[in-house]
Amino acid sequence: MAETNIKDLVDRYIAVSQSVEKKAGALVKGQIGSDLTNDQHFTLRYMNQVGTCTSSELAEVFDVQKSAITAIIQRLWEKGLIERTRDEKDRRVVYLTLTEKGKDLYSQCEKRIHNLVEGLITKFEHHEINQFINTFEKLNQILINYKLEE
Amino acid sequence: MAETNIKDLVDRYIAVSQSVEKKAGALVKGQIGSDLTNDQHFTLRYMNQVGTCTSSELAEVFDVQKSAITAIIQRLWEKGLIERTRDEKDRRVVYLTLTEKGKDLYSQCEKRIHNLVEGLITKFEHHEINQFINTFEKLNQILINYKLEE
DNA sequence: ATGAATAGTTAAACAATTGAACTATTAAAT
DNA sequence: ATTTAATAGTTCAATTGTTTAACTATTCAT
Numbered sequence: 001m002a003e004t005n006i007k008d009l010v011d012r013y014i015a016v017s018q019s020v021e022k023k024a025g026a027l028v029k030g031q032i033g034s035d036l037t038n039d040q041h042f043t044l045r046y047m048n049q050v051g052t053c054t055s056s057e058l059a060e061v062f063d064v065q066k067s068a069i070t071a072i073i074q075r076l077w078e079k080g081l082i083e084r085t086r087d088e089k090d091r092r093v094v095y096l097t098l099t100e101k102g103k104d105l106y107s108q109c110e111k112r113i114h115n116l117v118e119g120l121i122t123k124f125e126h127h128e129i130n131q132f133i134n135t136f137e138k139l140n141q142i143l144i145n146y147k148l149e150e
Numbered sequence: 151m152a153e154t155n156i157k158d159l160v161d162r163y164i165a166v167s168q169s170v171e172k173k174a175g176a177l178v179k180g181q182i183g184s185d186l187t188n189d190q191h192f193t194l195r196y197m198n199q200v201g202t203c204t205s206s207e208l209a210e211v212f213d214v215q216k217s218a219i220t221a222i223i224q225r226l227w228e229k230g231l232i233e234r235t236r237d238e239k240d241r242r243v244v245y246l247t248l249t250e251k252g253k254d255l256y257s258q259c260e261k262r263i264h265n266l267v268e269g270l271i272t273k274f275e276h277h278e279i280n281q282f283i284n285t286f287e288k289l290n291q292i293l294i295n296y297k298l299e300e
Numbered sequence: 301a302t303g304a305a306t307a308g309t310t311a312a313a314c315a316a317t318t319g320a321a322c323t324a325t326t327a328a329a330t
Numbered sequence: 331a332t333t334t335a336a337t338a339g340t341t342c343a344a345t346t347g348t349t350t351a352a353c354t355a356t357t358c359a360t
Contacts, residue, residue: 216338
C-alpha cells in the first residue's frame, strides 16, 4: 500500500462509514423507532442469535463498559423484553434471555428490516455483496486481534 | 439475490458493521480521546475537507436535527476550534470555519490516525481495499437516493 | 483463611440526540 | 406593499448511551 494513499483512504473510509452508519441507522429507526432505539435493537438481535448471554459478554462484544450494558439491559427489562436469572452455581453471574414478548418484538423488527433491505439489495450483484461483507468481517477480525495484542 | 439469503446477509452486515464501528471508534478515541469526542473529530474532519459550511449542511450530511449540530458546534466553539461568521447578504446564515487552533488540532489527529491505519492496512491487498470502499460508497449513494425519494 | 479477582450495580457527570417552541430574516403570494 | 410562507439557527427539556469510580456479592488462589 503506497504511503501517499493512506490519507485518501482514511478520508474516504471515515466519511463513507460514518455516512452509511447514520443513514442506515435512520432508516432502521424509521422502521422500529417507536418501539426500540437502535442500540436496544442490536442488543435484542445479539441475544436472539446466541440465546443466552451475560452483561460481561455484551460489554465485550459491543466494546463498552459493563455499566453501559447495565443501563441498556435495565431499560429492556423495564419493557418486559428480557429476563434475568442468576446462575445457581456461580451466584455472581446473571444470565440474560429474551422473554416471549422480546422474541415477538424482535421478530417484528426483523420482518420490517427484511422488507427494507429487500428493496435496496437488488442494486448489488451477489458476488459484490459477498466480497464486501467478507472484507468487512476480515477488518473486524483484525480489529479484534489488534485489541487483544494491546 | 435469493430470498432466503437476505436474513443471513442482514444478520452478518448488522453484526459486523456495528462491531467494526465500535472497535474502530474505540481505537480512534484512544488516539484523540483526550482532546475530542469522535463526533467532534468527524465534524472537524468534514469542515477541514470543505473549508466552510453551515449548520444546516452539517445536519444534512450527518443526518441529524439542526439542534444536535448546534450543541456540537457550541462545544467546538467553546474550545476555540471553530469560528462563526454571519452572512452579510442573508443574515439568517452562519458560516462555520476552522480556526488556526482547530486546524492544528485536526492535523495532530490526522497524524495519529494515519499511524494507526498504517499498521493495520498492510493486511489487505490494494485491490481488496479499493473494491471494499467502492462498494461502501455505492451503498452510501443508494441510501442517499432512497432518502431523497421519500 | 485471607487477599485478589470477577460479575454486576449504582451514582454522578457528560455528549449526542429529538422535538417543540422560539427569534430573526428572507421569499412568495395576492 | 402587506401579509403569509419558508428558512437558518438557537434554546430548552427530556431521553439515551457512555465513562469512571466506588461499591456489593461472590468465587478463586495459594
